[in-house]
Amino acid sequence: MAGKRSPWGKPGSGDDGNGQSGSGDGSNGGGIGGEPGGGGDDAPRGPRNPWLPGGGSGDGDTPDRPRRSASIEDLFRNRGPEGPRRGGGSGGPGFRIPQRPGGKSWFPLAIAAIVLVWIGVSSIHFVQPREQGVVTWFGGKFSDTLDPGTNATMPWPIQMVDIENVSQIRSEEIPGDTNEKLILTSDQNLVDLSYLIRWNIKDLSLYRYQLADPNDTMREVAEATMRAAVAEHELDTVLTGAGRAEIEQQVLSNMQAILDAYRSGIAVQGIEINKTDPPARVEEAFKDVSSAQQDADAAMNRARADAQQWLNRAQGDAEEFIQIYDQYRLAPEVTRRRLYYETMESVLSGTDKTIVEADGVTPYLPLPELRRRTREAAATPPATGGQ
Known part of the structure; x- marks a missing residue:
């Protein structure tokens, strides 16, 4: 079909139905969209790239401007007088940093301000009264220590500062779990002992x-x-409160001396023994022994x-005898009679007989019997008459 444009290239000059192209003069070969006719054997053949712009006015595929190869940049390229660009909306210029009134950029001043702030923040350190830096x-390498107050150092990362609370009392419990900590005493006994260490830096x-x-x-x-310390004391001493206090003081002094020799920088504030029990395997027998001992x-x-x-x-009787003897030495006769009367009174007070020594009176009177009969008569209720 003569004069019809091929969808894969420039319009042909004609087709006779036998696969041969006829010759065209280009004046009557105007294609759709104003594309010029391409009648001639020297015109390029083959499929047209659908992503390239259409022909016309030297912008198409002509013999003096060959067809360009497809590129992924052609899909995103925004053509303009400044060359390829990727953003900016409808072809306008991209974001630009504002300039100073003199035409210079603010960028150097912004960098200088950031550097000054960074130096000030990383060089000045405030150490609290209970802390040390x-x-x-x-x-890596140690340089110096910082005391409480305001201190200045080189900026980070040239010098790094690590501040820690050195006055805080820390605690360490030994053994720290439910396991036994068996220690041998001086009398070859074992004791399960746990204790607490209080220390600071x-x-x-x-x-x-x-x-x-x-x-x-x-x-x-x-x-x-x-x-x-426990090896120097017997089991009974370790189990008692006084023995525990002595062991705690001994451990504190010896432990601090060793840590000072090591230059550890640790101060031990106290040792507190929490538990002193016999081993679990002999606890029942130990309880029996303790009960018998109690x-x-x-x-x-x-x-x-x-x-x-x-x-x-x-001692009271001896003191009483001494006092009586002193009185006897002062008045022997009076003391002798008083002792006689007190002795007879204590002896005869438990008998049932009453003896009266007087003229005209019967030497013996059954007064105890009379008193007994009087008590019995008073205790017997009176008999009631029958109806």
């Missing part, structure tokens, strides 16, 4: 850089000193109380 070069630089692990070192020193102690206490009572009574 340690300064390091690039986070004395020197932050020594605490951080002198020992590889100061907390583990402190635990090991505490266990060694506690075993040494019974024996109770019997001994009762015996001591009775002995003290008899001793006090004997």
